[in-house]
Amino acid sequence: MTCRDNKDLMMAYLDGELDDKQTKMLQEHLAQCTQCSKELEEFKSLKSMTDNIVLSEPEDQVWQRYWDNVYNRVERGIGWMLMSMAGVCLAVFGGFKMVECIVTDPSVSLFLKVALLVMILGLSILLISIMRERLYFWKHDRYRHVRR
Ligand SMILES: [Zn+2]
Structure with a gap:
């Protein structure tokens, strides 16, 4: 699995749309790839930010x-x-x-x-x-x- 594949998986992972096998694959890759795990953190904070915008709509x-x-x-x-x-x-x-x-x-x-x-x-x-x-x-x- 390449880093490129992981980017699509990460978004789905944050939305809770991955099955067990995909989650395991992603986590295994993240454990050995600092670049992707850093990216996941960025996605995470970006996602919580956009979630907050939707929730706190004036x-x-x-x-x-x-x-x-x-x-x-x-x-x-x-x-x-x-x-x-x-x-x-x-x-x-x-x-x-x-x-x-x-x-x-x-x-x-x-x-x-x-x-x-x-x-x-x-x-x-x-x-x-x-x-x-x-x-x-x-x-x-x-x-x-x-x-x-
Ligand atoms: Zn990677």
Whole structure:
């Protein structure tokens, strides 16, 4: 085993990711190679330093990230709401225009007109249902964050 191989092993060793055989191999090499054992000490202090940075992260930074997250979620919720509402408005407007044309057209049979109106009714119910679901999830999401 060369010193180069040991460098990869050392990082894994510090993360506790080596199996018994690899640990033994590394320790045997460290016992006879001062350069590598010195390097391991450096890795060790570097690792504890970076671990400390993660642990002692300033609290307001954590809060900032928390609020960014809430903001993103609310923002996305509002985006969904607006898009759904605009979609419904467009569908209703377009639908009315189309229905107006068909219903006022004397060459279209009554059966087709009724079928069309029933289809529109079904579509409206579906859209309202989707809207309500969106609204529910949005509120649910918001309350969950405020309560925490
Ligand atoms: Zn070595």
